[in-house]
Amino acid sequence: MNIYHNKKDLNSYVEHLKVNKKSIGFVPTMGALHLGHASLIEKGMQQNDIVVVSVFVNPTQFDNQDDLLKYPRTLDSDVELLQEISKHKIIVYAPTVKDIYGDNVKATSFSYDGLEHEMEGRFRDGHFDGVGTIVKRLFEIVRPDRAYFGEKDFQQLMIIKKLVEKHHMPVKIVGCKIHRANDGLAMSSRNSRLKPEYRKAAPFIYKTLNVAKEKFGANSANKVTEWVEKQFAKHDLLELEYFIIADVNTLKTVKRKSNKKTYRGFIAVYADDIRLIDNIALN
Template sequence: MEVFSDKEQITRVIDAFKAQQLTIGFVPTMGALHDGHLALVEKALENNDKVFVSVFVNPTQFNNLDDLKKYPRTLEKDIMLLETISKDILVFAPSVDVIYEGKTVSQNFNFDGLEHEMEGKFRPGHFNGVGTVVKRLFEIVKADNAYFGEKDFQQLQIIKKLVKNYSIPVNVIGCEIHREKNGLAMSSRNTRLTEIEKLEAPFIYKTLKTAKKFFGTKSADWVSKWVEKQFESNEVLKLEYFIIADIDSLKQIKKKSKNKKYRAFIAVYAGDIRLIDNIALN
């Protein structure tokens, strides 16, 4: 398996692939890979001649420096895991200096308001950091297709907007949420949960599924209040937000409309570990 950390080296390889008219698939990650990431990689392998996986913990998208320090970094293990799928995957594991060239700051973006909803309200500047690193990775890798999980649905919509606003020639493909057997959405942060938190965390998805059932007959406001009440009696999990939103604008809704599609979004703390999830409602 080839691992690149140098921008010039990876550019030469990509230019050679392009000259041969080979299609390139790309899966950007922050490492600490799990089966959810591997599902994205497998999808990319099915649809492209060559596949790159980036492993880069992006400092500019963390509001909490402690969270950045604690974020798992397991490059050797990640490479071994990728090799179980295919030894032909190419890994791009750059340093912060390679990506940011000595200036570790975010570019300011206008994502037509998507960046101010949900995660944007609780993590100011987060999506500027996401937009900055994804734009730079797209400029380096020059992929035909890029794959992102729907667990970070707001991020997925923002990346689609980034590609449209900046005319980046890449097809952004969203892939369904990969879950543990107990329903918990797979996340690199799950490895930091205590045994008690691991036992309690599936309550998040269970609550989302019940909220989806209620959404068929109840108002969005009623469902939101019901969810808040469920978490009031949970001693392990603390609800940060539950929002029912239009999937295009990501704005919280007050009333349902027949021709609109909605998702429920949730953010929950288990100790100091923040877990997010979402579910399609119709």
């Protein structure tokens, strides 16, 4: 398995692939890989000759510096997992901060036609500028034909689609279903940091989303939201940051339901100091 730590060497390999008309899939990650990442990579291998997996903890998308410092960095075990998937169809790009940003570790400001101001944008200042900065740079370095993102970060998926559209980038964005543990908890690198009692409690998030979906058929969005808020108010360990029902296209919070629109429920919850997000299609 080829592992590149600088863009110059990776560029040479990508050029070799392009000359030989090989298709390139791309899965950008921040490492601490799990089965959710594996599902994206396997989808990429089905549709491309080679899949590039980047492993880079991007400093410009963290509004909480303590979260950045605590974020797990497990490159050796990440590579082991990737080798179990495929030793020949996967390329790893694990750059340094300097290789990506040089001496200017700063996010570029982006407009996503308002998508960035909803949900996560309200609670994580500058987060999507950091996401846009790193994804755009990685696309320019890797030059993929297709890039794969999980629907767990549904807002991020929509924002990246908007980024590609507005900057006329020649890459197809492929959204992939949320990969869940057997108990329903959405796979996340942060899950590895959960203390045992919080890990045991965390599936309550998905269970609540499923009941909210059932209630959404016969109740207003406000009533469903109030019900979810009450469930978490009674929970001893999990603290609700937000639950929002939004239009999937605009991500704006629904005021009155329409049969002509598609909605999702979005949630952010603190399990001790670990922030977990999830979402579910409602109709």
